Amino acid sequence: MRDVVILGSTGSIGTQALEVIAERRELFRVVGLAAAGSNIKLLARQVLDFDPAVVGVSRASAVQDLQLALYAEVSRRGWNKGEVRLPKIVAGPEAPNELAALDCDIVLNGITGSAGLGATLTTLAQGTTLALANKESLVIGGRLVTDAAADGQIVAVDSEHSAIAQCLRGGTADEVDRLIVTASGGPFRGMTRAQMADATPEQALAHPTWNMGRVITTNSATLVNKGLEVLEAHLLYGIDLDRVDVVVHPQSMIHSMVQFIDGSTLAQCSPPDMKLPIALALGWPARLAGAARPVNWSRANTWTFEPLDDEAFPAVSLIRKAGRIGGTAPAVLNAANEACVDAFHEHRIGFNQITDIFAAVLDEHLNTAPGNATKLPADSQPAATSTAGSVKPADVGSRWVGAEALTVDAVLSADAWARRRAQDLCSDETRRPQA
Ligand SMILES: NC(=O)C1=CN([C@@H]2O[C@H](COP(=O)(O)OP(=O)(O)OC[C@H]3O[C@@H](n4cnc5c(N)ncnc54)[C@H](OP(=O)(O)O)[C@@H]3O)[C@@H](O)[C@H]2O)C=CC1
Numbered sequence: 001m002r003d004v005v006i007l008g009s010t011g012s013i014g015t016q017a018l019e020v021i022a023e024r025r026e027l028f029r030v031v032g033l034a035a036a037g038s039n040i041k042l043l044a045r046q047v048l049d050f051d052p053a054v055v056g057v058s059r060a061s062a063v064q065d066l067q068l069a070l071y072a073e074v075s076r077r078g079w080n081k082g083e084v085r086l087p088k089i090v091a092g093p094e095a096p097n098e099l100a101a102l103d104c105d106i107v108l109n110g111i112t113g114s115a116g117l118g119a120t121l122t123t124l125a126q127g128t129t130l131a132l133a134n135k136e137s138l139v140i141g142g143r144l145v146t147d148a149a150a151d152g153q154i155v156a157v158d159s160e161h162s163a164i165a166q167c168l169r170g171g172t173a174d175e176v177d178r179l180i181v182t183a184s185g186g187p188f189r190g191m192t193r194a195q196m197a198d199a200t201p202e203q204a205l206a207h208p209t210w211n212m213g214r215v216i217t218t219n220s221a222t223l224v225n226k227g228l229e230v231l232e233a234h235l236l237y238g239i240d241l242d243r244v245d246v247v248v249h250p251q252s253m254i255h256s257m258v259q260f261i262d263g264s265t266l267a268q269c270s271p272p273d274m275k276l277p278i279a280l281a282l283g284w285p286a287r288l289a290g291a292a293r294p295v296n297w298s299r300a301n302t303w304t305f306e307p308l309d310d311e312a313f314p315a316v317s318l319i320r321k322a323g324r325i326g327g328t329a330p331a332v333l334n335a336a337n338e339a340c341v342d343a344f345h346e347h348r349i350g351f352n353q354i355t356d357i358f359a360a361v362l363d364e365h366l367n368t369a370p371g372n373a374t375k376l377p378a379d380s381q382p383a384a385t386s387t388a389g390s391v392k393p394a395d396v397g398s399r400w401v402g403a404e405a406l407t408v409d410a411v412l413s414a415d416a417w418a419r420r421r422a423q424d425l426c427s428d429e430t431r432r433p434q435a
């Protein structure tokens, strides 16, 4: 029996993880659930279905709503209030970290965005296995996360990285030549930048193969998701960035591949369904029977592959650049992107401006580095940010910090600065989409 904490339980990953667990109650017990607090009714139903000891909500004001929703759900089910054991509720921005610190076997981090960083680091510090969907925490934390993790402590939930982990079982580390991350290409595959200029949020959310949360779906449309996944693969598997390739595969049947030094390539394939990588992460290293439907090999299948169009979708090369420079650069890029995604969905900027604005914020950040980080070779280590002297606290996040000097505070401060800066640029009249 494995005790599991699910962070982001009301989201796409969280709800699918609970479905996986619901079918295997003899293998898993849910001991904690956490969410932001925007879908309290669902969270209350989950609490009564899975009976965790602790539940967390990051929005502090959601506590009372949750208590009321729990009582309402108990009544709706016709249960006797006196006999129902309600969980301890923790609230506030630190709630996911408190949940991640619980005594358990696995923490599944299915929070969206950089808000998942604290929980990732807490889980690792506790020595608990981290089933990682929240790629943002790994990408922005970089070495802070990888250095905190023991060998095998992070198990990938992301479909591409789960695929790579499965393929890596087919050879030793020194036999690996390249990792090939597949990309669906998103809803705008084949379009030029000009054709995407008027793309609406609704069109961006019409993912061709996956049903996911709003941020990752938008990131799939811009290809930001693929850029983050290139860094994620590099950090998880210790392969140079230059040896992580992207290939567009619109059918999303092959979830990624490993090419070995003898010219052999192993691929993992299955119809697109996150229950497979979620179940594998929870059961790792064991496969759970019946986790998902397999490929139907008795039917004709056509799977195609094409190169990434870097001109139409510059996100992957911009994120590679941020990854090479390292330090606070990935945190800045990610936070600026998150702010731009919100602005796009609020119709304050156009689709192409998501990439334009986060690129501008990244450049501004790198221009503050000694010697200008944009011109620095990969992995160079410029001087650390100083919080003393003439640097005002509000300015600190605008300064680039190299990987060697990186701290959680530097990441959070860079994140906060980049978010503000991107919001400013999103409000700039001259950058608004044309009517
Ligand atoms: N969906 C997918 O198929 C895949 C997702 N991923 C990654 O998994 C992560 C989650 O994605 P997805 O499930 O699609 O996202 P969703 O938007 O569907 O769900 C996000 C979840 O995180 C919760 N949440 C958000 N902010 C906080 C916070 N500050 N504290 C606690 N909980 C919070 C939300 O709570 P609430 O409902 O209350 O707002 C919700 O439960 C992302 O990092 C994504 O990139 C990776 C591969 C595939």
Ligand SMILES: CC(=O)[C@@H](O)[C@H](O)COP(=O)(O)O
Residues within 6 Å of the ligand: 158, 159, 160, 182, 183, 184, 185, 186, 210, 216, 219, 220, 221, 225, 226, 274
């Ligand atoms: C399911 C999953 O892992 C997503 O990250 C998915 O890969 C997104 O699809 P794209 O390939 O379109 O980014």
Ligand SMILES: [Mn+2]
Residues within 6 Å of the ligand: 158, 159, 160, 229
């Ligand atoms: Mn993925």
